[in-house]
Amino acid sequence: MRSIAHVSQALKQVFERDAPALAQAYRLRQRHLSFAQLAYLLVLGWWQQPNAGPSALARFAGSLGLKLRKQDVDCHFTEATAQWLLALLRRAVQVVVSTRGVGLALLQQFTAVLVEDGSTISLPPALQSVWRGCGGGSSREGRSEAGLKVTLRFDLLGGRLEGPHVQAGRQHDFRSVLREQQMPRGSLWLADLGYWTLAWLRQVQQQGVYFLLRYKVGIVLWCEGKRLDVLNVLPEQGGERLELVVEVGANKAVKGVRLLAERVPAAVAAQRQERHREFAHKHGKPVNPLVMELAQWSLIVTNVPKHMLSHEQAFALLHARWQIELLFKLWKQDALVDEWTGSKPWRVLCEVYAKLLAMVVQHWLLLLACWDDPHRSLSGAAEIVREQVPVLVLGVRGYLPLQRCLRLLVSSVRGGCSIPPRTTRLSTSRRLQWAWDLALT
Numbered sequence: 001m002r003s004i005a006h007v008s009q010a011l012k013q014v015f016e017r018d019a020p021a022l023a024q025a026y027r028l029r030q031r032h033l034s035f036a037q038l039a040y041l042l043v044l045g046w047w048q049q050p051n052a053g054p055s056a057l058a059r060f061a062g063s064l065g066l067k068l069r070k071q072d073v074d075c076h077f078t079e080a081t082a083q084w085l086l087a088l089l090r091r092a093v094q095v096v097v098s099t100r101g102v103g104l105a106l107l108q109q110f111t112a113v114l115v116e117d118g119s120t121i122s123l124p125p126a127l128q129s130v131w132r133g134c135g136g137g138s139s140r141e142g143r144s145e146a147g148l149k150v151t152l153r154f155d156l157l158g159g160r161l162e163g164p165h166v167q168a169g170r171q172h173d174f175r176s177v178l179r180e181q182q183m184p185r186g187s188l189w190l191a192d193l194g195y196w197t198l199a200w201l202r203q204v205q206q207q208g209v210y211f212l213l214r215y216k217v218g219i220v221l222w223c224e225g226k227r228l229d230v231l232n233v234l235p236e237q238g239g240e241r242l243e244l245v246v247e248v249g250a251n252k253a254v255k256g257v258r259l260l261a262e263r264v265p266a267a268v269a270a271q272r273q274e275r276h277r278e279f280a281h282k283h284g285k286p287v288n289p290l291v292m293e294l295a296q297w298s299l300i301v302t303n304v305p306k307h308m309l310s311h312e313q314a315f316a317l318l319h320a321r322w323q324i325e326l327l328f329k330l331w332k333q334d335a336l337v338d339e340w341t342g343s344k345p346w347r348v349l350c351e352v353y354a355k356l357l358a359m360v361v362q363h364w365l366l367l368l369a370c371w372d373d374p375h376r377s378l379s380g381a382a383e384i385v386r387e388q389v390p391v392l393v394l395g396v397r398g399y400l401p402l403q404r405c406l407r408l409l410v411s412s413v414r415g416g417c418s419i420p421p422r423t424t425r426l427s428t429s430r431r432l433q434w435a436w437d438l439a440l441t
Helices: 004-025 035-048 055-064 068-073 079-093 198-206 266-282 289-294 312-322 323-332 344-370 377-386 389-397 401-414 426-441
Strands: 114-123 146-155 161-168 188-190 209-215 222-223 241-248 254-261 298-303
Touching: 004 035, 004 079, 004 344, 035 055, 035 079, 035 146, 035 344, 035 389, 055 068, 055 198, 055 389, 068 254, 079 161, 079 344, 114 312, 114 323, 146 323, 161 222, 161 241, 161 344, 198 209, 198 254, 209 312, 209 344, 222 426, 254 312, 266 289, 298 312, 323 377, 344 401, 377 389, 377 401, 389 401
Parallel strands: 114 188, 188 209
Antiparallel strands: 114 146, 146 161, 209 298, 222 241, 241 254, 254 298
């Protein structure tokens, strides 16, 4: 459901009813302000000014009608406050905010188009007992002994977010609570190579859910009862394509799958091969010649029937998977969810949780403001929404009805964040539109 009244109710539920109730459950001390005011201060304050320290937050408190000093803000950054903010984030994630579906016919064939991925936030080493990292790589704090993995499922059709869910950085994406949440029958699920497991694909197929993924080198394929050598069946001439019906897995666990192949330009193949060499060198492994050969191709496996999804449409949808990467990029580059101003561990966690909660609220408002435009720029709309946080504050304080403030915020976004047609590089929405129109001609 998506309406101004619904979002207004969701904001009041999370901040004005859930926040005080959870604060009592976590035995939070009430100091200089109410728990609803504290939630608004941290979430809206860091949303409007992502690099704000306690002094900046204290100044922002004035817009909420509060008179605070830097020390009054700083004293709230405790373990109990961090646990409370995490609980509040989890409560907000349970709120369902979505729309009827964006106006792209290719997506509207499915009940939902679900893109799933995860992103890691490196934390100070002092937090490894709370969120244990992978122990490798590097960060501004040194080796990533502590890390937080954020997992997300994003519906490209209706706009709904499932997440962000948080877990230890060292845990695999499949340990996310998303594994326990069944996808609607008739939906399409897209993910990257890290989600490749035969057991999960078989489970997805049994639930009546479609999948579309890149082929993972080394996965056994069968065609007409014989084990398939992918290299031997790929066309030798550039520009040619391949489509076969295959069974996937050594035990033929997933049946009725289409294998689609398309040769990529030489420059793209060279970039892929260079990345493979760098990866092998970094991990002290030999370069896999099969991987190098297949880098010249884009290969897809999908159980979507051919009458629903043509060759061109399948590759257009594969490109759409990057929308979740762009969402994480928006959260990290603009909202700075992986950065903080202090060094105290609990203050760091308070900031990370509050910023993630702000991104949930931001997404609700983006659904209101621009989701009906299939060619929207989420980054452009998000910038405008962040600038309108003071308008939201007027509703929070009761100077104006909250629903009126939401209408003002929505009107500030409409009409100014649509990506115009480009002659060289198609946007994802126009690529999806082009692929659908091509099938009709």
